[in-house]
Amino acid sequence: MNKVITSAADGIALIPDGATIMCGGFGLCGLPENLIRALHARGTRNLTVISNNPGVDDFGVGMLVRAKQVSHFIGSYVGENKEFERQAIAGEIKYTLVPQGTFAERIRAGGAGIGGFFTPTGYGTIVAEGKETRVIDGRHYVLEAPLRADFAFVKAYKGDTKGNLIYRKTARNFNPVMATAATVTIAEVEEIVEAGQLDPDAIVTPGVYVTHVFKGAYFEKRIERRTVRQLQAV
Amino acid sequence: MEKRERIVRRIARELHDGDYVNLGIGMPTLVANYVPPGIDITLHSENGMLGVGPYPLESEIDPDLVNAGKEIVTELPGTSYFSSADSFAMVRGGHIDITVLGALEVDEEGNLANWMVPGKMMKGMGGAMDLVAGAKRVIVAMEHTTKESGHKILKKCALPLTGTKVVHMIVTELAVIEVTPKGLVLREIAGDTTLDAVQKSTGATLHVEGDVGKF
Numbered sequence: 001m002n003k004v005i006t007s008a009a010d011g012i013a014l015i016p017d018g019a020t021i022m023c024g025g026f027g028l029c030g031l032p033e034n035l036i037r038a039l040h041a042r043g044t045r046n047l048t049v050i051s052n053n054p055g056v057d058d059f060g061v062g063m064l065v066r067a068k069q070v071s072h073f074i075g076s077y078v079g080e081n082k083e084f085e086r087q088a089i090a091g092e093i094k095y096t097l098v099p100q101g102t103f104a105e106r107i108r109a110g111g112a113g114i115g116g117f118f119t120p121t122g123y124g125t126i127v128a129e130g131k132e133t134r135v136i137d138g139r140h141y142v143l144e145a146p147l148r149a150d151f152a153f154v155k156a157y158k159g160d161t162k163g164n165l166i167y168r169k170t171a172r173n174f175n176p177v178m179a180t181a182a183t184v185t186i187a188e189v190e191e192i193v194e195a196g197q198l199d200p201d202a203i204v205t206p207g208v209y210v211t212h213v214f215k216g217a218y219f220e221k222r223i224e225r226r227t228v229r230q231l232q233a234v
Numbered sequence: 235m236e237k238r239e240r241i242v243r244r245i246a247r248e249l250h251d252g253d254y255v256n257l258g259i260g261m262p263t264l265v266a267n268y269v270p271p272g273i274d275i276t277l278h279s280e281n282g283m284l285g286v287g288p289y290p291l292e293s294e295i296d297p298d299l300v301n302a303g304k305e306i307v308t309e310l311p312g313t314s315y316f317s318s319a320d321s322f323a324m325v326r327g328g329h330i331d332i333t334v335l336g337a338l339e340v341d342e343e344g345n346l347a348n349w350m351v352p353g354k355m356m357k358g359m360g361g362a363m364d365l366v367a368g369a370k371r372v373i374v375a376m377e378h379t380t381k382e383s384g385h386k387i388l389k390k391c392a393l394p395l396t397g398t399k400v401v402h403m404i405v406t407e408l409a410v411i412e413v414t415p416k417g418l419v420l421r422e423i424a425g426d427t428t429l430d431a432v433q434k435s436t437g438a439t440l441h442v443e444g445d446v447g448k449f
Contacts, residue, residue, distance in 0.1 A: 026281040026318070027304035029297065052318070077358035080304075085355055097356060100280065101322030101364030108319040120326060120367040124345075124398030127363065157298075169315055170281050171298040177319040204317075221297035224304040227289040 003163040004192060005212045008038035011186040015044050015151055022107065022149040022178040023051035023061055027080070028224045030171030031060050032153035034188045034216035040064055048072040050107070050149055052100065052174055054084045059222050065093065074147070076100035080224070099127060102144050104177055109146035111180025111209075116145050152182030155216075156205065159189035160196070163210030164203045172204065179209045188216040237407035240424065241375050243268045244449050245334055245405050248373060249275050256280065256325070256365055258335035259303040262375050265334055276312075278330055280361040282321045285313030302361065322361065326368035333369035335362060337376045337404075339391040342438040344401040344413040346374065347393035359396060366397035378406035378435050385437030387411070387418070408432050410449060411440065422447040 005011055012035060015021070021039075025031035039047075040063045049070050055062035064070050066083050073095040078084055087093040098106065099121045109117055118141035122128050132143040154175045157168035165187055167175060179185045187205075192215045238261050246268035249255060256278045257263050266286075269275060277286035279301045286301055287308035294308060301307045316324075324330060339347040346366055349359040366372050379386055387404060404411040409432045410422040420440040423432050425448045433440050 026302075027300065029281070029300045029304070075358065077360040079357035089355055097358045099359050099363035100318070100361035101325055101368075104317075104319040104322050121364045122397075123367065125363065125395045127359075167315070169296065169298040169309070170279070170283050170300050172315055172317055173281050174318045176317045223295070223297050223306055224300070225306065226295070227305040227307070228292050228295065229289045231291055 002161045003207065003210060003213050004161050005214045007214060007217065008034040008188060009042070011035060011212050011214060012038045012042060012044070015039065017044055018046045019044070019151060020048040020050065020149045022152040022182055023049055024152070024154045024173065024175035024178050025060060026052055026170065026173040028055060028060055028222050030155050030167070030173045030175055031055070032155040032188050033060065033220060034218065035153040035186060036060060036063055040067055040069070043067070043069065045069050046071045048074065050074045050147060052076050052103065054078050054081050056080050056224070057083045059220070068092070072096070074098060076103050102127075103147075104174065106144055106147040107174070107177045107181045110148035111177065114146060116143055118142065119144055147181065149182040150184065152178045152185040154179045154185060154187040154205070154210075156187050156189045158191045158193060158198060159187055159210070159213040160193050160198050160207070162195045163187065163207030163213050164195075164198055165189065165205035165210065165213075166198060166202055167204055176205050179205045184211045185209055186211060187213045189213060190216065190219060237377055238264065240407050241405050244410060245373055245375055246270060248403070249273050249332065251275075253331040254278055254284065254329065256330050256333040256369065258333070258362070258365075260336055262334040262336060263303065265375070278321075278324070280318070280321050280325065280365070282316050282318055283309070283313065285310045322364050325361070325364050328368060328370055330365070330369045332371045332373060333365045334373045334375050335365065337374045337386065339386050339388055339393050340374050340401050340404055341388045341391045342413070342417045343390075344399045345391045346372070346396045346401050347391045348396050350394045352393070362396050366400040371402045372400050374401050374404045376404070376406060378408040378432075383435075385435070388437040408435060409440075417441055419443055420446055422449045424449060
């Protein structure tokens with residue numbers, strides 16, 4: 001079955017108000033920016049967004065936050081977005097912070113049919129409050145629950161017509177794990193190729209996880225911190 | 235020498251050839267600039283990379299290649315990329331030899347507080363809780379006291395914790411302190427200070443065993 005759709009707008013057309021959406025990306029790197037722009041344009045509201053960070057004020061998930069489309073945000077760090085901070089302090093947006101590794105593993109568990117797991121992360125901290133703990137081989141662990149979503153927005157480098165995906169450098173981040181943990185996974189890629197054109201041994205996300213794939217119309221790939229060094233005299 | 239440089243230079247001497255090392259955002263990142271000659275380490279970045287190289291030249295900038303501080307970086311030969319889930323499996327699984335992080339408070343049990351200041355908006359712990367829970371060795375890099383000369387090394391942390399009994403060593407501009415089952419042991423002090431001055435700047439008892447070195 002050919003999983004290719006024509007545009008981001010097609011991909012998000014059936015997302016209702018109140019949906020829970022996972023969104024790949026770390027900071028502004030590896031963001032499904034075409035899907036975010038399309039959802040912003042459509043104005044879908046009351047969303048729960050699960051993403052490591054809420055982007056910056058005018059890019060990434062921050063676009064949805066600024067337009068008041070997000071009612072609940074779940075991630076590990078929200079420090080780079082002034083408008084998010086304003087809404088959080090004003091009580092206009094609910095947010096839940098999860099340690100980044102626990103966040104990734106909860107999503108992995110959600111996609112892998114695991115009903116929860118014991119992690120040493122956060123033991124003895126406020127993160128563990130109200131959660132079951134257990135000593136296993138002398139080490140303290142906290143029980144964490146799986147995390148799933150209605151939709152996952154994924155950015156990959158290349159995809160084929162069967163939905164197989166490969167990634168590029170650190171733009172991989174949360175994308176592969178989120179692709180596994182949603183009812184509908186929509187992947188935007190920089191290049192679509194025919195089935196058989198990607199090396200089967202190199203595929204990171206097998207097409208079984210991907211519902212739709214499309215070629216992104218435009219990738220801004222904004223850089224958050226432009227750290228460069230000067231060429232030194234030899 | 236500037237305080238921060240003194241701290242990160244001293245921490246760099248804790249690195250062993252072959253170590254896999256995660257450096258926190260800010261001052262800890264600078265440790266990479268002082269790795270001693272003959273020591274070959276591999277830098278882990280929790281967003282999914284082993285083999286982090288220096289910042290790029292203007293001509294090498296690649297927006298798909300950032301470190302955990304969201305700075306653009308380069309890759310060294312032998313780099314590997316992996317998902318965030320794999321990255322933290324590596325961390326929790328004890329495969330990272332050393333992590334270096336900043337702190338707001340550390341106490342004599344090795345408890346660490348570095349992510350939340352009461353009264354300020356919670357911005358999140360990022361990967362810090364996983365790193366301190368999982369890395370084989372946790373080194374804190376921080377200035378010895380607050381800007382107002384308040385103690386940061388305490389009998390018991392007052393701020394919300396990042397991890398319990400996780401810190402192995404504290405390096406400040408004044409001292410190198412090891413966290414042991416019997417409390418804090420003073421290993422070295424800076425060349426321009428005294429044992430007395432270091433103890434006065436510390437809110438917990440510093441034990442002395444044998445010679446205290448200078449750094």
